[in-house]
Amino acid sequence: xxxxxxxxxxxxxxxxxxxxxxGGIGKSxxxxxxxxxxxxxxxxxxxxxxxxxxxxxxxxxxxxxPPKTLNDFVTRRLDSLEEVCIDTDIADLRxxxxxxxxxxxxxxxxxxxxxxxxxIRKLDADYIVLDLGAGTSFNVLxxxxxxxxxxxxLTPQPTSIQNAxxxxxxxxxxxxxxxxxxxxxxxxxxRSAMDENNELRVRTIRDLLQAAxxxxxxxxxxxxxKEIEAIRPAVITNMVVNSNDKNAGRVIQLVSEKYxxxxxxxxxxxxxxxxxxxxxxxxxxxxxxxxxxxxxxxTYDITMKLL
Numbered sequence: 001x002x003x004x005x006x007x008x009x010x011x012x013x014x015x016x017x018x019x020x021x022x023g024g025i026g027k028s029x030x031x032x033x034x035x036x037x038x039x040x041x042x043x044x045x046x047x048x049x050x051x052x053x054x055x056x057x058x059x060x061x062x063x064x065x066p067p068k069t070l071n072d073f074v075t076r077r078l079d080s081l082e083e084v085c086i087d088t089d090i091a092d093l094r095x096x097x098x099x100x101x102x103x104x105x106x107x108x109x110x111x112x113x114x115x116x117x118x119x120i121r122k123l124d125a126d127y128i129v130l131d132l133g134a135g136t137s138f139n140v141l142x143x144x145x146x147x148x149x150x151x152x153x154l155t156p157q158p159t160s161i162q163n164a165x166x167x168x169x170x171x172x173x174x175x176x177x178x179x180x181x182x183x184x185x186x187x188x189x190x191r192s193a194m195d196e197n198n199e200l201r202v203r204t205i206r207d208l209l210q211a212a213x214x215x216x217x218x219x220x221x222x223x224x225x226k227e228i229e230a231i232r233p234a235v236i237t238n239m240v241v242n243s244n245d246k247n248a249g250r251v252i253q254l255v256s257e258k259y260x261x262x263x264x265x266x267x268x269x270x271x272x273x274x275x276x277x278x279x280x281x282x283x284x285x286x287x288x289x290x291x292x293x294x295x296x297x298x299t300y301d302i303t304m305k306l307l
Contacts, residue, residue: 013046013125016306017147019132019140020154021163026238027153028060029276031131032286033299034151034306039093041303043126046085048096050116050143051133055098061088062285066097073119074112081119090287094125113139117146136170145175145231149306152233152264154252156245165255168233170194172205172260179227185215205261225261233264236302240269267305270298 049057154164271294
């Protein structure tokens with residue numbers, strides 16, 4: 001019976017979630033290239049557009065009008081996410097399109113979100129790559145937190161580095177809030193601590209854990225600490241122009257270790273490639289990027305590291 005149980009667990013696909021700060025950082029392009037390389041390595045891969053308010057992944061894949069989208073599943077026109085998958089011109093790579101033409105999914109309620117997560121885990125694939133929406137809404141953070149590989153994309157610009165750190169910080173506090181569950185005093189503490197200028201003078205996660213121990217005891221504090229330490233984002237710097245740009249991911253590492261007590265891993269950079277912008281304008285699938293492109297090679301190296 002135990003062997004049977006383990007075999008079942010092993011059949012679940014591994015989820016990679018790609019998020020990070022605001023839009024314009026090339027997150028969708030990174031998602032596509034990661035999924036492309038997984039598929040090229042013979043991994044059965046499904047790319048899922050979870051930018052629920054402004055889905056455009058299908059456009060970057062050269063698809064003008066998707067025959068079916070995630071909204072068909074949520075509105076029960078289709079019974080499973082498997083039915084929503086469409087083939088791409090890459091072997092072993094399928095796509096679940098988002099619902100850019102309707103507002104049903106822009107703010108899914110909790111039951112819808114749980115249903116989507118549950119059915120993602122049931123997909124027949126080795127790897128699922130989730131392209132998340134911009135920002136730090138609870139929906140974005142919850143999809144990010146369920147993934148085995150939590151990938152944060154940023155660019156070398158100071159504002160992007162700041163947004164990426166804010167994304168990681170909000171993910172940590174979201175996880176803490178969910179763990180606090182039905183303990184109103186602890187929930188209130190976490191909500192207050194999310195404001196960096198809070199009156200309780202809680203400035204770091206270490207301060208927060210100390211306050212949590214005072215409120216709920218050492219056992220709860222240790223539980224929160226263990227869950228926090230399990231959040232180990234993979235940081236990717238996109239649109240790298242020179243060698244100094246690669247240091248952006250290192251900044252996220254250092255600040256997260258100091259203030260959040262988590263230990264992100266820096267997976268390097270992806271070179272800026274103006275060809276990508278032209279491909280987007282011409283609606284040419286990103287997967288057709290010439291293989292001599294540095295961005296193409298960089299993404300291959302990162303995919304290998306993530307594996």
